[in-house]
Every structure is written in C-alpha cells, then in structure tokens.
Amino acid sequence: MSNFSKTFSSTLGKKLIMCLTGLFLCSFLIIHLIGNFQLFKDDAGLAFNEYAYFMTNFAPIKVVSYLLYLSILVHTIWAIILTQKNKAARPVPYAKKAGNGSIWSSRNMGILGTMIFIFIVVHMSNFWYNYHWGTTPYIEYRTDLNTGITQVKELTEAEFTGHVSYVENGVQIIKAKDLYKAVAFSFQQLWIVALYVVAMAALAFHLLHGFQSAFQTLGWNHSKYRPLINFLGVWVFSVLVPIGFAAMPLYFFFK
Amino acid sequence: MNLTLKVWRQKNSQTPGKFVTYKAEEISPDMSFLEMLDVVNEKLVKTQEDPIQFDHDCREGICGMCSLMINGEPHGPKRATTTCQLHMRSFKDGETIVIEPWRAAAFPVVKDLAVDRSAFDRIQQAGGYVSVGTGGVPDANEILIPKTIADEAFNSATCIGCGACVAACKNASAMLFVSAKVSQYAMLPQGQTERYERAKAMVNQMDDEGFGSCTNTYACEAQCPKEIKVTNIARMNREYFNAEFIKG
Ligand code: HEM
Ligand code: SF4
Numbered sequence: 001m002s003n004f005s006k007t008f009s010s011t012l013g014k015k016l017i018m019c020l021t022g023l024f025l026c027s028f029l030i031i032h033l034i035g036n037f038q039l040f041k042d043d044a045g046l047a048f049n050e051y052a053y054f055m056t057n058f059a060p061i062k063v064v065s066y067l068l069y070l071s072i073l074v075h076t077i078w079a080i081i082l083t084q085k086n087k088a089a090r091p092v093p094y095a096k097k098a099g100n101g102s103i104w105s106s107r108n109m110g111i112l113g114t115m116i117f118i119f120i121v122v123h124m125s126n127f128w129y130n131y132h133w134g135t136t137p138y139i140e141y142r143t144d145l146n147t148g149i150t151q152v153k154e155l156t157e158a159e160f161t162g163h164v165s166y167v168e169n170g171v172q173i174i175k176a177k178d179l180y181k182a183v184a185f186s187f188q189q190l191w192i193v194a195l196y197v198v199a200m201a202a203l204a205f206h207l208l209h210g211f212q213s214a215f216q217t218l219g220w221n222h223s224k225y226r227p228l229i230n231f232l233g234v235w236v237f238s239v240l241v242p243i244g245f246a247a248m249p250l251y252f253f254f255k
Numbered sequence: 256m257n258l259t260l261k262v263w264r265q266k267n268s269q270t271p272g273k274f275v276t277y278k279a280e281e282i283s284p285d286m287s288f289l290e291m292l293d294v295v296n297e298k299l300v301k302t303q304e305d306p307i308q309f310d311h312d313c314r315e316g317i318c319g320m321c322s323l324m325i326n327g328e329p330h331g332p333k334r335a336t337t338t339c340q341l342h343m344r345s346f347k348d349g350e351t352i353v354i355e356p357w358r359a360a361a362f363p364v365v366k367d368l369a370v371d372r373s374a375f376d377r378i379q380q381a382g383g384y385v386s387v388g389t390g391g392v393p394d395a396n397e398i399l400i401p402k403t404i405a406d407e408a409f410n411s412a413t414c415i416g417c418g419a420c421v422a423a424c425k426n427a428s429a430m431l432f433v434s435a436k437v438s439q440y441a442m443l444p445q446g447q448t449e450r451y452e453r454a455k456a457m458v459n460q461m462d463d464e465g466f467g468s469c470t471n472t473y474a475c476e477a478q479c480p481k482e483i484k485v486t487n488i489a490r491m492n493r494e495y496f497n498a499e500f501i502k503g
C-alpha cells in the first residue's frame with residue numbers, strides 16, 4: 001500500500017489521478033446527456049420523472065453516483081494541488097509572455113475547471129439537493145391503457161405517499177416527485193439560464209484540451225488512434241455534449 | 256541594423272535582478288544572435304562595464320549550451336533553431352528585443368542570462384545509462400535492430416539537453432527532456448536491462464529537482480530546437496506506469 005501511495009504522489013501519479021477521474025466524468029456526461037434528452041418530450045415530464053426516480057433508487061446506479069461525487073472532489077482537489085506545484089516551479093515569471101504554440105484552453109484548465117465547479121455546486125443544490133431533501137412539487141399521471149391518453153394532476157405534499165406505479169381498472173397510475181416541473185421552473189430564470197450556457201462553454205474548452213490530454217497522460221498516443229481520439233475530443237466532447245446540455249435551459253426559457 | 260535590447264542583469268542567484276536597456280548598433284543581419292551579443296559585450300568591456308553573461312559553447316547547434324528567452328520564446332522566433340544558429344535577419348531593424356534567462360525553480364540564475372542546468376545532469380545520472388559487457392570489443396553490427404526503430408531511437412537521442420522545453424512550458428516541466436532520454440534507451444535492446452528501473456529513477460529525480468508537472472500543452476514540442484516529439488512523453492508515461500504497476 002505504501003508503494004501505491006508513493007506512486008500516486010509522484011507528478012505522473014497525480015496526473016494519472018486527474019486523467020482517470022476526468023475520463024470517468026466524461027463517460028458520465030454522455031449518460032447524463034442521453035438521459036436528460038427526455039426533458040424534450042412533451043409528456044408533462046412522465047418519462048423524465050420516471051427516469052429520475054430510477055436513477056436515484058436503483059442500487060448499482062447509486063454506487064456509481066457516489067463514485068461520481070468522489071471523482072468530482074478528487075479531480076478538483078488534485079487540480080488545485082497540481083496547479084500550486086506548477087506555479088511553484090516557476091517563481092519568477094517572464095516579463096514577455098508568448099503562447100509558445102500551445103492552445104489557449106490547455107493553458108487555462110484551472111480557470112475553466114473552476115467555472116465548471118461553480119456550476120456543479122449551483123446545479124446540485126438546485127436539483128439534486130432539492131430532489132433528495134428539499135421541496136419538490138408532486139404529480140400524478142393517470143394513463144388509460146386502452147386510449148393511451150394521460151391525465152395529469154398536481155398533488156399536495158399530504159396527498160403524496162411515496163413513489164408508486166400500478167395498474168387499476170386498465171388505468172396506469174404513477175405518483176412521483178415532479179422534478180420536471182422544478183427544472184422547467186428554474187429555467188424560467190434568466191440568471192440560471194445564463195450560468196448554464198456560460199458553464200457549458202467552459203466545459204467545451206475544458207474538454208477541447210482535456211479529452212485528448214487524458215490519453216496522452218495514459219501513454220496512449222499512437223498515430224493509429226490519435227485521429228479518432230482527437231475527433232471524439234473535438235466533435236463529441238467539446239461540441240455535441242456542451243451544445244446538448246446548453247439546449248435544455250434554452251428550450252425551457254424560450255418555450 | 257540598429258536594435259534596442261532589454262537584457263536581464265543579475266549579479267548572482269542571491270541578488271535580485273533587473274532589466275537594463277542597451278543599444279546594439281551597426282549589426283549585420285548575417286550575424287548570429289550570440290555574435291550580436293558579442294558586439295554589445297565588446298563595447299561594454301571597452302567602457303569598463305561588466306559584460307553580459309550568457310551560455311554558449313559549440314555555436315553550431317549541437318552542444319545545447321546556448322539558451323535565452325528572446326521576446327518570450329526560447330531560442331527566439333525561428334523554429335527548430337538554437338540561439339547560436341539564429342540570425343539577426345530574423346529581426347526587424349529598429350526592433351526592441353527582450354532577453355531573459357530560462358525561468359524555473361530548478362534552473363537557478365548563475366549570473367545574468369546564464370542558469371544552472373545541472374538538474375538535467377542529475378536526472379541523467381539517475382538512470383540515463385546502460386550496462387555493457389566488459390569483454391573484448393563487440394562486433395559493430397552484432398545486435399540486429401530494425402531501421403525504423405533505430406531511427407526512432409536516434410530521433411529521441413538528438414535531444415541536446417538545452418532546457419528550452421522547460422523554459423517554454425507554463426509549468427516549467429522537464430517531461431520532454433526526460434522522456435527523450437528514457438525513450439532513446441527503452442526502444443533499443445541495449446537499454447532493456449535497466450528499462451523499468453530507469454523510468455522510475457529518472458521520474459523521481461525529475462520530481463526531486465522541483466520541475467512542474469506536465470499539462471500536455473505541447474509548448475515544449477513547438478519550441479524544441481531538435482523537434483523532439485511529445486509522443487516521447489506518452490512513451491515515458493507508459494514506461495513509468497508499467498514499471499510502477501506491472502513490472503515493478
Ligand atoms: C464535468 C466535469 C469535468 C470533466 C469531464 C473534466 C475532465 C477533464 C479531463 C479529461 C482532463 C484531462 C486529464 C489529463 O490531462 O490527463 C482534465 C484536466 C483538468 N481538469 Fe477537469 N474535468 C471536469 C471538471 C473539473 C473541475 C471542476 C476542475 C477544477 C476546479 C477541473 C480542473 C482541471 C485541471 C486543472 C486539469 C488539468 C490538470 C493537468 O493536466 O495536470 N476539472 N479534466
Ligand atoms: S527536448 Fe528539446 S528543448 Fe528539451 S532539452 Fe532536449 S533539445 Fe532542448
């Protein structure tokens with residue numbers, strides 16, 4: 001064990017931690033994005049609320065979600081440690097500065113990361129905290145299984161006795177926490193929408209450098225795979241993913 | 256050509272330094288950057304002033320002694336060129352040129368523009384060698400090495416240890432230098448004996464010297480006068496992780 005802690009305390013070991021947590025967060029982004037696309041369904045949030053319930057109560061996903069929180073913390077703390085160390089490695093700055101051929105985002109990962117971190121804190125306290133411990137609206141869906149027509153009714157806190165889903169006389173009844181409504185409500189506020197859009201721009205630049213960088217850190221820099229990694233880094237992680245997420249607040253704001 | 260130079264002057268590592276402005280007059284565009292400094296120094300000596308200290312030796316781009324941060328770029332504006340091979344025609348008449356030493360905690364200033372790069376020597380000593388048999392002289396081509404591998408190892412071995420990679424890196428990281436030195440042996444049969452010990456020892460020494468950690472900005476590759484590639488860094492990471500997690 002002491003050997004492992006020595007390995008991880010070297011500069012390369014610390015980089016490995018950044019890289020593995022970073023890639024884990026990248027994989028999460030894809031899942032999170034696909035799941036959240038259900039916000040675009042015009043079904044009063046039925047699909048989205050069921051999905052949210054599943055994600056917070058299915059045991060294996062719960063385990064992964066704790067890993068995720070841990071990754072965010074470790075990635076952030078190690079980022080601070082590395083940035084401090086790198087600052088100390090050049091105590092006297094240059095009078096004349098030049099980019100020396102590096103791209104802007106590669107030199108500003110700390111600033112971009114801090115913007116993402118602020119976003120994560122606001123985002124989690126808005127939705128995650130309220131869903132678990134705060135106040136959310138409640139909703140009841142009654143779907144006639146013959147006609148497929150769904151009727152929606154808002155429930156008061158007293159009427160809501162926990163998440164249920166059952167069929168009664170050919171009618172499917174689902175009672176759920178209405179996270180969809182909470183989301184729609186949040187995204188009416190301009191400052192939240194603006195924060196989300198700015199944070200997604202930061203994410204785009206963070207991953208423009210970060211995704212390919214992680215493979216270089218792993219030692220996976222080969223002329224055969226480089227083009228694929230660069231393609232994914234640019235088009236999936238710094239274009240598709242941020243635009244997909246930014247589209248959600250914009251959709252509700254202008255709806 | 257007539258130029259204005261803003262040169263970092265510092266008596267020794269203990270004394271704080273400052274920029275001093277000099278005029279470099281009647282400079283031929285065919286002079287090298289170091290020859291231009293020679294002209295300035297000659298004038299300083301004539302007027303009983305302390306000449307500007309800078310490092311140099313071969314003046315033909317092979318020893319790695321020359322350095323200088325010229326207008327924010329190590330070895331100046333020309334790619335794949337050391338300061339001794341940089342000609343004044345790369346500058347405009349009347350230009351102001353800012354000249355600074357390499358800046359890194361691991362490269363303390365000795366005097367003016369000369370820095371102490373012995374940290375690189377200590378990294379080399381930690382693992383940049385191979386074991387050899389001490390019998391008779393072996394036949395030159397006894398060990399067969401494919402041409403592509405020999406070429407690749409040779410490319411890594413062309414690193415002259417100048418430290419421009421450290422100077423260019425925003426983290427003052429020495430990864431390009433160390434990875435070139437690890438790579439040149441890791442690819443060849445002669446380097447296998449100490450292969451994994453070497454990666455560990457050189458990385459640990461690099462850390463002990465106080466260099467920063469790589470954030471893969473690739474400024475080093477862009478500024479290396481010998482065009483050492485960052486694929487060397489990826490290779491060193493593989494060697495190191497292999498050594499730490501699998502072979503060690
Ligand atoms: C969804 C959130 C995030 C994702 C997907 C992500 C992803 C990544 C990836 C893939 C890397 C490259 C790792 C490497 O170079 O080996 C990276 C590097 C970095 N991240 Fe993040 N990151 C996220 C959030 C953050 C946060 C919140 C911070 C800090 C407050 C941060 C700070 C950094 C820094 C400073 C680096 C460069 C570290 C280095 O190369 O030494 N990131 N990130
Ligand atoms: S890698 Fe390039 S820049 Fe770095 S020491 Fe070697 S020759 Fe100089």
Ligand code: FES
Pocket residue numbers: 310311312313314315316317318319320321337338339340
């Ligand atoms: S003086 Fe030898 S490389 Fe420039």
